[in-house]
Amino acid sequence: MSCRVLIVDDNKDAADMLDLLLQSLGYTTAVAYHGRAALDQLDFFQPRVILLDMNMPILNGYDTASAIRARADSWKFHIIALSAYDDPISIAKMTEVGCNARLTKPASTESLLALFP
Template identity: 40%
Template sequence: MNTTEGAPGGPGLPRRVLLVDDSVDAAEAMSMLLETLGHDVRVKHDGPSALAMVDEFAPEVVILDIGLPGMNGFDIARELRTRAQTKSALLIALTGYGADSDRQKAHDAGFDHHLVKPVSFTAIETVIADTFAR
């Protein structure tokens, strides 16, 4: 059986993924890789536009850079956890900060996973697949 089979919302893939990163090139590259797995991906480069997209897109997975201009990823994650559409979404922090205190801040903000850049695409793929296999 192909592990990318399945309907959105079911145990398999694809998923609705919101990718938020101010690095346009990195976001586009990651988006293309996620799309090769069949995910429906939307890319935003700042917090306010990402939050505006949540109501219409209702992402199941949010991959969120912490160091964003204006509104950091911690604030965005806290806001996502208050919204019906993303209260139970998989939130993945993607950051250059990997100290224990940074991991604790991510956990406290509502992130499910904390991945430190540079992160392999396989690590992101595994987190998504493992989460929805349960």
């Protein structure tokens, strides 16, 4: 696989486990533990897919997705929201800020990979 995946989650154990899983499946990965770190990695790492936790300190997933979508090259990024939030208001907000898809945590590997472009 040549797909580059940026994992953004403040839960370091969860992020690192997902990182190892995706690497074992052949994906090229990078991890950021908050939204600001994710934004810093966009130009350097150039991910195709961004797995984005919505509830994080420093810069939450909603603000991170909005900042990504404000970029001129935002079309390059496929943002998948990974969140424990599954209420209608949160789901609508994920769509509003530009997430292409969403999954409720915990998500199966098959469900996650099915959302990759």
